[in-house]
Amino acid sequence: MPYQILRRKWLLRPWMWTLMPLELAGLVPLLVLFGIAQPDLYRTKLWEVGHHYGFNSNPKMILYAYANYEPYPDVPFVWTRTLTDFNVALSVITLFILLAKLIAFIMKFWFPMLAAGLNLAMVALYTVSVYGQMGPDHADPRYPSKIAWYISKSCDYARPFRAYKSCQLAKGTFAVTVYMLALYVANLAIALYVCWPNEGDRAGAVEDDGSDSGSGGSPLDYVKEGRDWEMTGMKGPASPRVMPYTPRTQAFHTLDRKLPLRQHYG
Template sequence: MNLKETWANRTYRPFLRQWPKPARKGTAWLMVFELMGLIPILVIFGIAQPNLYRTDLWKIGYENKLNSNPNMILYAYANHKPLPQVPLVWSRTLTDFNVAISVISLFLLLVKLITFIMKGWLPLIALVINIAMTALYTVSVYGQIGPDYADPRYPAPAAWYFRYGCDMAKEWGVYKSCQIAQSSLGITFYMLMIYLLNLGFAAWAMWPNKELNDGDDDDDNDSLYGYDAKPVEMQNMKNEPLVSATPFTPRTQAFHTLNRQLPLRAQRAP
């Protein structure tokens, strides 16, 4: 048996695989919940750019000896020292990164919706994309939690507003901004869970299964969410003959009687 015959007789087909019906339904419903999380995350990450509250919260933490000094870079320049590495939670990189992944998520959701309706959302494509998005949102969650060990005097395993709340931000006038920073982590974690569930469904579809390898594609008989489409039989409708009735009046009866008694009209009749 040559290589071509071996490939044709293979039992596991990773490319054109079918979705299990529960996984297909779950993926369809998760798109609704993904959109519900994507709208607020676009708003929150959008208003946080470029620096709505990042530096203010960093200063508040330093004044309360809860994290590093936001002026560390200026001190390094003034003292001709190597530039320190800014913690990810206080960096512009994290802010831009969050905006980027939110826009990418919106684009992928639109692509997934179109290809899912056209039955082109293959499990292999879903597996690769969900692995990538899970990794991106994991980095975002880690960055927002904010371990800050730049200053050995004030090590911070997490941002101060996650450990102590936002009460300290009231006297600085950034209480609402602090709440936005807290909510951004919550909605990011929500999106991470959505992509983990999508990843689970894609992995289930890619798991070796003889029914998914050899089964016929019954999607043509199924709706978007996997329900069987039942044909509707049209019943023949019997057309009843219309009975036309001539209005009956005494004058009409007299006219017909006179018409039958006219000799000339009777002769002309064929």
């Protein structure tokens, strides 16, 4: 049997059943956290707090651009609504994929090659989300930032601005996103491991070689090769005077009134 692309046996099924509840445990809070962050629960507030301490650029850069009739500034991805909407869409897609995976896995349609492709796509999407939440801010050369301040620093900086809970929400959202990314990396590793040629492929190949080289073929194989199948592979009778017969031979003898047992013992 050659390498099977789609219908491959899942070698680590217990691990798959373990990862699904873990995905659900991370997805539920992620849906809530991403949902309440839309459209702008704390994004701009944390941006203002960071600028007050010199941790990042000034959120009023957009107003300055409009007031001076300048082009729209290049806002860092971490402070854009695009990231917020992307995270909400990502959580909904994750829910859909988890439900589809559960049903397909039970129905044995969750093929390893399909799982590898989807998990690779989800790893890429969650990598973008993680990068966006902690992403750099180089919009203002005076206040460059490689990592968002609410990730790298304490939330105590936000207390004077009454944004301590908002900072904690942002930290928690980032932590759950990293958790989901780790789970999808594990899923991808399992899928790639199952897709890799293994002992099952070699055993199947040996089985097929044995069946092809043996004498037990189907009638269709003998017809294709132009050989007679009816009397093939039959053992001789115990008595050398008795001719072997098949059900077709028995039918001809019955029509001819020549019953083999009566002829032998009569």
